[in-house]
Amino acid sequence: MDPKDPFSAVLFDGSVSSHIGRQQNACPSVIVIGGGISGIAAARILHDASFKVILLESRDRLGGRIHTDYSFGCPVDMGASWLHGVCNENPLAPLIRRLGLTLYRTSGDDSVLYDHDLESFALFDTDGCQVSQKIVVEVGDTFTKILKETEKVRNEHTDDMSVSQAISVVMDRHPELRQNGLAHEVLQWYICRMEAWFAADADVISLKNWDQEHVLSGGHGLMVQGYDPIIKALAKDIDVRLNHRVIKILNVSNKVMVTIEDGRNFIADAAIITVPHGILKAKLIEFVPQLPEWKVAAISDLGVGNENKVALRFEKVFWPNVELLGIVAPNSFACGYFLNLHKATGHPVLVYMAAGRFAYDLEKLTNDAAVNFVMLQLKKMLPDATEPVQYLVSRWGTDLNSLGCYSLDLVGKPGDIYERLRAPLGNLFFGGEAVSMDHQGSVHGAYSAGVMAAGNCQQHLLQKLGNLETLQHAYLMEEVLEAATVPLQISRM
The missing domain is CATH 3.50.50.60 (FAD/NAD(P)-binding domain)
Incomplete structure (x- = not known):
């Protein structure tokens, strides 16, 4: 044994590593x-x-970070759940086709909500009153204009800044884009949805890089079977x-x-x-x-974002037949979002999603406390909501096998x-x-x-x-x- 060779007497899967001296054609x-x-x-x-x-x-x-849970009696993805780019150019398309898996498309290309279209939604304010679709669509158009204006801010500055900073600059330059009252809360919900895409708060998302990702065509589809x-x-x-x-x-x-x-x-x-x-x-x-x-x-x-899910299975459906339910609030941190899996899969399941710092705050709670918090949000929208019969809570940020969800372009990358x-x-x-x-x-x-x-x-x-x-x-x-x-x-x- 050569004491200078660290491999000369090492065990490989329970057996002496004689394979080190193997023939060249092995x-x-x-x-x-x-x-x-x-x-x-x-x-x-x-x-x-x-x-x-x-x-x-x-x-x-x-x-x-792909984890399809079957404890509800149906597949529920507690990690990745969308195919971003429902098209033949997606490298996973051949395997999805071969396995006969079904996709439920939640958006087409270039949606202001990223992985959703403004076609099937219900937003509520903190008093439980439903927001009119007219206001939601109008504020969505304004949000698109604000983001377009941030491109000019980016072009004028050699140094990077956060998306949040850029939005503040735009608002100062264009006070007509400012929203008040309920419209302001709806705007915060749009920002909340943007933060969910990056799994991070707007004040850490890079203005230089936020829209530079090459997103495949075809929109976004939920994996129905997980x-x-x-x-x-x-x-x-x-x-x-x-x-x-x-x-x-x-x-x-x-x-x-x-x-x-x-x-x-x-x-x-x-x-x-x-x-x-x-x-x-x-x-x-x-x-x-x-x-x-x-x-x-x-x-x-390179940063790492965090997004968590609280999946709730109910005895029966009591919510409207829309893809997403949301709560608007004075700031994006307090906004909320539920994905209605019943519309996509036929199972009575709602999934609450939280991103960025809010996702980490959610992980500080016990599972029961997290579910109680989420149910309070749901009952603000739907006072007659029943209690779930089962629940699942993800903790990607503190899970020692992941320590976050997915990578994030930080300011100045x-x-x-x-x-x-x-x-x-x-x-x-x-x-x-x-x-x-x-x-x-x-x-x-x-x-x-x-x-x-x-x-x-x-x-x-x-x-x-x-x-x-x-x-x-x-x-x-x-x-x-x-x-x-x-x-x-x-x-x-």
Whole structure:
């Protein structure tokens, strides 16, 4: 044993690591860290390319920030729930078609509410009086004008600022755009919906970047059966190890050694890291050698938003047949929003959604207290609301497996941040929604980032190890999926 070789006597999955001295023509080995859709996509690509792949996931389930819960007797997505871009260009479209999954379209392109249209809604003030649709539409038009004016503010300033600051500048310049009374409260609700899209408050959202994301065409569709079928299909036959929390990654001697919480080590030719960005920001994984400063700075400079859901199942439907119910208030923090799953799925379920600082405040409450708060909001709108028979509460911000929902462009973010985030380091490759420059924060962005990381890792190892014969199997699954000709199943009830 060479004491200078850290791999010479290390256990690999319970057996002596004699594989280190294997023949050059053996299958390349890769450890994928993180069992969200990005990690599963990476593992799928490499598995189909005849690589030896093992996927380590800290949770007791796959999916990561995708979590379809079935305890209501029907699928309820407590994490990601929309397909952003209901079109054939969406990289998930072939798999959705093949699995025969149904989408419920909640908006077309360019909706002022992002993932909803102003076609099926009911807004109420804090006294429980319904706001007329005329006021809602008029204020929506004003909100669109305000956002358009912020573009001029952006063009006039070389330094970045928050969206909130820019709106204040616009209001000072154009007092005719100011809203008063009920109209002001409706405007705050629009801002609340904008904050929900970014999972952050307007005072931390970058004016420079807020509208630069490339959103696919086709509008937005809820996954009626949830995202879980996609996770299961991608993970089929993959060597998955649940409850394996990675705490250290050693990247030396042309090998990668990954240490999990109980002290066991796993060794491979390379590793793909797809853990949530919040985990990297919190430095919960030790890297040896330490990550270079440019990588650390990129991780630090990208924010993480937070959005939580309180799902309520009722004995029967007592609310109007609209897609969303909302409460308007004097400030966006106090506004509220319920998604009506009954309209989309036929099940008597309402989902309350809270974003930004409000989402963190909600996590300070017990589950019972959170449900009580949400029911108070519901009863302001609908005084005859009955008590739920079941409930679910998410806590993405304080969950040590995620520490947030999805990445966020903070004010002053450097222009090359995504290039630095996804740049490989030796035998380490990086995936996850946060490295997707054009589609961050989306499921298809996370999926594409995993595919990209797998492709880069594959090319790197094949060049290094000379195993070019494995290349022919590389994208077998994608070819099968692309062959699917069944159209996307889209409903709008």
